[in-house]
Amino acid sequence: MKFKMSENISKKEWAILGGLVIVAFLSFSFGGNDGLLHIWFLDVGQGDAIFVETPSGKQVLIDGGPDETILQRLGEVMLFYDRTIDLVINTHPDADHLAGLLSVLERYRVSVIAETGMACETSLCAEWKNLKANENADLINLVLGQEIGEGDDVRFLVLHPFEDEAGKTFTKRNNGGIVLKLIFGAQSVLLTGDIEKQVENKLVSAGVNIDSDFLKIAHHGSKTSSTEEFIKKVSPLAAFIEVGRNNKYGHPTEEVINRLADFKIPYYRTDIDGTVELVLDERSYKIKRR
């Protein structure tokens, strides 16, 4: 009896040890804590969802796509037991950016939620408000000039909105949206949400430093965005378009695709390439399709 018991304990110990080895292996293969910055342009159909993991494993989600597809996509890039996200940012409260974040708040514990604070009376926004009230997260509104540090020389600079939008009403929420520059060492990624020409022009004429190494194309490649002037000023090495297969809007438009071709900017699109991963060290980069 005694002997049997100690055998059981040792089996248990082996199981624990085995489990630890598997977890260590998974952490390694998922790329956490590898000294690199990972940015996934997740394939969530017609909408935006960008997941960022810093070299030491801080996690940031920018928008959640149009539905709960986001949960499946996060499951592909996060460890199965990971139920926390450090920062969730909603660029603007349109359904193709916000709806998926509701499922995210239901499944994950989020430490900080950042948004514009603009007025929104939709039923989706009402549900979002309820979920936020129960989340116990710090809530912040973003405005030009703010900087969010995530450690490891990783920071988000807020380039838009120019002024506090708390309670403000927009006929077109796209143009109240958050624009971020993600900086890691000498590299930068411009995340534009759904801003249109008006905001692109405003950024250019105000002399905001939008020059970046990588660009998330605004508004799913709609022709209402990505002006020649804006693309020229950003002058990215590569661009990413978050867009759904056979979407009813005809995104990305020929105009935008031709413009990128004219500037010889290679581009990746989630409707064709699926989820696309951009991996940065402080100087070089790699782009991977899943």
Ligand SMILES: [Zn+2]
């Ligand atoms: Zn959108």
